[in-house]
Each structure stands twice: as C-alpha cells, then as structure tokens.
Amino acid sequence: MDYEYVAYNRDKKLMKGKLSASSAEAAGSMLNSSGYQLVSLKSVVPLFSLGKYFVSAPTVKLKEVIMFSRQLALLLSSGVDVVTALELLKDQLTNPTLRNVIAEIVADIRGGMSLSQAMAKHPKIFPSMYWRAIGAGEQAGSMEQVLRQMADYLERTAATIKKVKGALTYPITVAVVAVVVVGLMITVVLPTFTTLYTQMGAKMPAAAQALLDFGDWFKKNILYVILLVVAGVIAGLAYIKTPKGQFRYDSLLLRAPIIGRIIILTELSRACRTIALLFRVGLPLPEIMTMVAQGSSNKAMLQALSEVHEELIRGEGLSKPMAKRKGFFLPLMVQMVSVGEETGHLDSTLSTVAESFDVEGNDRIDAAVGLITPAITVVIGVVVAGIAMVMMSAMYSIYSQMNP
Numbered sequence: 001m002d003y004e005y006v007a008y009n010r011d012k013k014l015m016k017g018k019l020s021a022s023s024a025e026a027a028g029s030m031l032n033s034s035g036y037q038l039v040s041l042k043s044v045v046p047l048f049s050l051g052k053y054f055v056s057a058p059t060v061k062l063k064e065v066i067m068f069s070r071q072l073a074l075l076l077s078s079g080v081d082v083v084t085a086l087e088l089l090k091d092q093l094t095n096p097t098l099r100n101v102i103a104e105i106v107a108d109i110r111g112g113m114s115l116s117q118a119m120a121k122h123p124k125i126f127p128s129m130y131w132r133a134i135g136a137g138e139q140a141g142s143m144e145q146v147l148r149q150m151a152d153y154l155e156r157t158a159a160t161i162k163k164v165k166g167a168l169t170y171p172i173t174v175a176v177v178a179v180v181v182v183g184l185m186i187t188v189v190l191p192t193f194t195t196l197y198t199q200m201g202a203k204m205p206a207a208a209q210a211l212l213d214f215g216d217w218f219k220k221n222i223l224y225v226i227l228l229v230v231a232g233v234i235a236g237l238a239y240i241k242t243p244k245g246q247f248r249y250d251s252l253l254l255r256a257p258i259i260g261r262i263i264i265l266t267e268l269s270r271a272c273r274t275i276a277l278l279f280r281v282g283l284p285l286p287e288i289m290t291m292v293a294q295g296s297s298n299k300a301m302l303q304a305l306s307e308v309h310e311e312l313i314r315g316e317g318l319s320k321p322m323a324k325r326k327g328f329f330l331p332l333m334v335q336m337v338s339v340g341e342e343t344g345h346l347d348s349t350l351s352t353v354a355e356s357f358d359v360e361g362n363d364r365i366d367a368a369v370g371l372i373t374p375a376i377t378v379v380i381g382v383v384v385a386g387i388a389m390v391m392m393s394a395m396y397s398i399y400s401q402m403n404p
Contacts, residue, residue, distance in 0.1 A: 003027045003043055007036035014039070017123055035287075043243075060098045060125045066154045068098070073147035082115055101125055114138055129274060129291040136281040146281050153277050160266060160358070163365060171372040178380040185387055187219045207390050243299075251300040254327070258368050265361035267301045268333055272354035280347040286313055304328040317341060332356065 002018055005027070009015050015036070028038055068089060075085035086106050093099040101122050108118035116135030119126040126134075130150055137146030218225065239245035254260050271292050278288040289312055293305035304325050311321035319338035322329040336353045340346030 003041055005036075005041045006039040008039065010035045011117070013117075015120070017128075060095060060101075062154060062158045064093075064095055064098055065125065065130075066151050066158070068093075068102075069147045069151040069154070073144040073151070076144040076147070083109055098125065115143070128294060129278065132283060132287070132291065133278055133281050136278075136283050140282055142281075149277055149280070153273055156273065156358075157270065160269070160361075163362065171369060171376060174373055174376045178376055178383075181380060182383055185384065187215065187222070189387075207393065211387065211390050247299045247303070250298045254298065254300055258364075258371070262361055262364050262368065263298065264301075264328070264330070265357045265364065267296060267298055268330060269354045269357035269361060270295065271305070272333065272350040272357065276347040276350040276354065279350075285318065285346075289318075301328060318346075330357075 003024065004016070004018050006014065006016050024041060024043070027041060032038065071089055072085055075088065076082065080088070083106055086102055086109075090099055090102040090106070093102065104121070105115070105118040108121065109115060114135065116131045116138055119131035119134060120128075133146050133150055134143060137143035240249045253263055256263075274292050274295060275285075275288055278291065279285065286309065289305065289309040293302055293309055296302040296305055307325070308318065308321040312318055319334055319341055322337060323334045333350075333353050336349045337346070340349035343349075
C-alpha cells in the first residue's frame with residue numbers, strides 16, 4: 001500500500017514524500033530505521049490515475065538519468081567541482097524538465113545543501129536509493145565511483161525491463177490477430193453459409209446449425225458483448241487498484257505456472273543488486289532493506305521484504321527471516337546471504353546471486369516466449385480447423401440430401 005509522509009530528516013529538515021509498505025506500522029518502521037522523525041502518515045488509495053491521459057511536461061527517461069550519472073562521474077573524476085559540473089551538464093541537456101531540476105539542484109547546493117539533499121527534493125527523478133547512495137559516497141569521498149555504480153545498476157534495470165517488454169510484444173500481437181481472425185470468421189464467413197443453406201432448403205447438421213446460430217447471435221449482439229467486456233475490464237482494474245485487490249493479484253502472479261518464476265527471479269535479482277550496491281557504498285543494512293522494500297513493484301513481495309526488515313531490526317539477521325518465507329526467497333539467495341553475513345562480503349555474494357538469477361530469468365523468458373507463440377498458433381489452427389470441418393460436414397450433408 002502507498003503512504004504519504006511528513007517527517008524530519010537527520011538534519012532536522014521537514015521532508016515530504018511517498019513510500020510503499022504492507023501496513024502503516026511497517027511504513028513507520030521503515031522511516032524510523034532511515035533516520036526520519038515521523039510527523040504524519042496517511043494512506044493513499046487512488047482509484048484511477050487520470051494524469052497520464054492529459055498533456056504534461058516531458059518526463060525524464062531512465063536512460064537520461066543513466067547518461068547524466070555517467071557524465072557527472074566523468075567530470076568529478078577530472079577534478080571539476082560539483083556545481084561547475086552540474087552547470088556544464090545543464091547547458092547540454094535537451095529535456096527541459098531535467099534541465100530545470102538540475103538548475104534547482106545547483107541553487108540548493110549554493111544555498112548550503114549537499115548534492116544528495118538537493119536530489120532528495122526530486123524523488124520522481126532521483127529515487128530514495130539513488131540519493132542515499134550519493135550521500136554515502138559524499139561521506140566516503142567516492143562520489144564519482146558511486147555515480148558509476150548507480151549508472152550500471154540503472155542500466156541493468158532498464159535492460160531487464162526492455163527485454164521483458166520485447167518478449168511479450170510478439171505473443172500479444174499473435175493473440176490479437178487470433179481474436180480478429182476468429183471474429184471475422186464468425187461475423188463475416190458464417191453468415192454467407194447461412195444464406196446458401198437457406199436458398200437450397202437443405203437441412204443443416206446439428207453442429208453446423210449451432211455454429212451458425214451462434215454466429216448470427218454474436219453479430220446481432222456484438223455491441224452488448226463489447227460493452228460487457230469493457231465493463232468487466234474496468235471493474236477488474238478498479239478492484240486491482242484497491243490494496244486488497246492489488247495484493248491478491250500480485251500473489252496470484254507469483255504463483256502463476258510460467259510467469260510466476262520469472263517475476264520472482266526479476267524481483268530477487270533487483271533486490272540482490274540493490275543490497276549489494278548500497279552495502280558496498282556503506283549504508284547500514286536496515287536502511288538498505290527499507291529501500292529494497294520500497295523499490296518492489298509486487299505488493300506480495302513488498303510485504304515479505306517488509307517482514308524481513310522488521311525481523312532484521314529485532315536482531316534476527318537477514319538470512320533467517322528469508323528462510324522462513326520459502327515462497328518468496330529462493331534457496332540460493334538464502335544460502336548466499338548466510339555466507340555473506342558470516343564472511344562480511346554480502347555485496348560480492350549477492351552480486352553473484354543477481355547474475356545467476358538474471359541468466360535463469362532470461363532463459364525462462366526466452367522459453368516462455370518460445371512456448372506461448374506456438375501454443376497460440378495451435379489454438380488458432382484448432383479453432384479455424386474446427387469451423388472449417390463443421391462447414392465441410394454441412395456441405396457434405398447438403399450434397400447427400402440433393403443426391404439420395
């Protein structure tokens with residue numbers, strides 16, 4: 001569930017923002033572990049987001065943030081100070097939204113803020129994980145290194161998202177074509193046979209008559225069918241927008257036969273990379289787990305991560321709480337987290353796990369696409385062949401009646 005909060009940070013400055021958590025108590029725990037002094041917290045339950053249907057200022061794409069991070073790291077490693085580097089980059093930016101944000105960041109830095117504090121004012125462009133990592137880099141004197149690591153992390157995230165979208169494009173296209181083909185056969189092809197049989201006065205076989213009756217009914221009531229489907233989709237989306245509906249939907253996705261394993265691998269790979277990156281730059285583990293939970297797009301996984309975070313704060317470590325939730329955390333991750341806790345090299349062990357999950361996830365995506373596309377093709381073939389067989393049987397019946 002999403003929550004809006006107002007809180008004081010470690011510098012006693014009032015901050016506003018949003019976060020996702022399984023409950024209000026979990027949200028408060030996340031903020032407290034991150035050093036925030038909570039002032040107010042309220043849930044946000046949007047039914048529909050209408051903003052995306054209206055023209056707005058250009059958004060900042062992930063690849064623009066990646067390029068900005070790499071360029072800023074290059075300038076800083078060359079000995080240029082932060083303000084000068086930001087001003088140089090601002091003049092080269094073509095996105096007006098990002099250019100205005102960088103101008104505000106420069107003004108805030110000149111007003112006494114650090115780079116991380118200035119970035120924290122723009123969470124839609126620089127999420128919590130990003131600016132907190134920058135803050136750790138500022139304290140350790142390795143900000144350019146952190147910027148490069150963040151760019152690598154965001155680049156891998158973008159590549160994963162692009163691969164999943166690309167993998168789903170072709171099966172969805174084939175499915176749409178299948179629906180169109182079957183619809184045309186029912187509404188256009190079948191009625192021509194009805195006219196032919198009526199003119200010839202032949203008696204239709206039961207299967208052919210049922211199919212023709214269905215085609216006639218569908219053609220007459222197509223508007224009502226469309227309205228019913230649209231109403232069902234809207235009702236389903238409205239339910240999913242509720243906290244209970246979203247949680248149930250995400251839980252079902254995780255248990256789905258083919259896609260469930262892919263979603264779990266994607267979520268865990270992202271979690272492993274986040275923990276590895278932030279642990280490497282020196283952030284405390286409770287604060288890291290707060291950001292890991294906030295970054296989850298699956299509400300069921302978010303709840304599991306929040307529960308792990310709460311048990312971590314109570315002193316149970318990280319691997320033991322994960323081992324209790326076998327449906328969410330795979331054995332390899334639990335074992336490697338345990339090794340990382342014992343050796344103190346949690347970042348390197350989880351980086352290895354993330355690579356392993358990425359490889360398995362990519363293989364499963366390719367296999368799923370290779371399975372879905374032929375399956376849809378077979379379904380189309382069976383439907384079309386079934387209709388053709390019924391029509392051929394009707395033609396044979398007419399021939400038999402005309403030539404007893």
